Amino acid sequence: MKLVIGIVRPEKTNDVLEALFRCEVRGVSMSRVQGHGGELERVETYRGTTVQMGLSDKTRFEIAVSDEFVDPTIAALCEGARTGDVGDGKIFVLPLERAVRIRTGETDHGAVTPVTA
């Protein structure tokens, strides 16, 4: 079991979701985050105040998957989120110790496998 964290451009959120559903990854949570990953900085001006925006809006996906789903998940994240410009985001894969489905008490593999699968 792994926890795949994907941080992507907010405007690519829908593309990523589409790609994930297409490879049958159905258990996903996402949140809005702000971050800095070396992209070229935006300049904004409000009346006399000019600022460099050091943080950009990003969408962070957290996806817990069983081992055979790790590669398809990474492929889907890359496919959905890539534009080729700086700022496309990152993917982190972490080992996952335990997972519990609250409703049934199922653990581990059973817990990260969608009910419909």
Add this chain to the structure above:
Amino acid sequence: MSGVDTGDTAWMLAATALVILMTPALGLFYAGLVRSKNTLNTFMMCIAALAVATVTWAAIGYSFAFSEGNGIIGGFDYAFLKDVTFTPINEDSTIPHLVFFAFQASFCIITTALVSGAVVERMRFGAYLIFTALWSILVYAVLAHWSFGGGWLIDNGTLDFAGGVPVEMGSGFSALAAALVVGHRKDYGRQALLPHNAVYVVLGAGLLWFGWFGFNGGSGFGTGQNSVLAFTNTLLAPASTLVVWAVCDAIRGRKVTAIGAATAIIVGCVLITPAGGYVAPGWAMLLGGAGALPSYAIVMLRPRTRVDETLDVLAAHGMAGLTGILFIGFFAQTSWNGVSDGFLYGNADQLLWQTLAALATPLYAFGMTFALLKLMGLVMPLRVTEAEEAVGMDVGQHGEEAYATGEGAILIRPAEGERIVGDGRVEKVPVANPV
């Protein structure tokens, strides 16, 4: 100053200010309907109309619309406000020419802003400014001449109280052409593109209705019976539209929607715009109620097509304006308007001229706007890049965000003798060295 009536003038000054408020109100209405990353750009398209259309109107638009010319377009007599003074424009007018000019300017502004609804979230701001300048002259001024300024429609007796021809059909059918030439948003039909703030939409619609009392109530150019009738009809018709729209919503989805109600207010105000001073209050309520149905149908069907006429200017303005213009042909009543009867009261000619207006205006507005944007497209890009469209127009076109948090924002402070250039770099200010 012969012939100036102080009461009429006082009302027309107030009415002009009311109509000016409609343009920022439209900005609010439109801004709520787009995604949050395009809020400011959408708002700015309306603010830009306040700037550009006022200048073009003063320079030449007003003259093309209201000075003596032929049946199609006026001449150059009032260009750059020549001879626009305190003396009324003609013997029938009881307000200073300057007030008449300003009131008509406010119409040109709001109409120009209306068209932007078709191209929001993707059109380059620079290209939009140029389009606005040309459109206000080539389309609005010409149509205003046809129906207000002594052109072929008004000459033959077409009744158009407050601008069903130039304002409503002019903007609505131009919007359709603009949407077709500029093309759909890149994610249109693929993703759900939802309004980001329904409260703006409802508040904007409410302010538009408020302003519309000046728009219709001022179109009698005084405080006479036509103005009073139009003022009250502006209350009655949109209220009826609201009722019918709510019922349609309830039948279709079992729920009455707020954005639907906001749309109904606009549609109702548009319906009564051409007919305001010409039909009895009872007929105004029928117009507001039954007239809502064609617009409702277009609002429901348009998103199923590939035509991304984004904010439904065609349904709310084009279709409702056309319905209102035709309605006069049937239900106008001399006993109420003192001008002419409609078909129902024995005057079939009126219906003929209303029908001609309802055919010629859409053709001209659509054709001219289509050609104008096609020609502009040959010399400049009309749209932003796909990448910029994805990030949002606010950052890309204006370098601002509607909902900036300031988190992670670093102040750029140039040292003495330095300045910030466009892309945020700091450079030395060139100093002339005295020898």
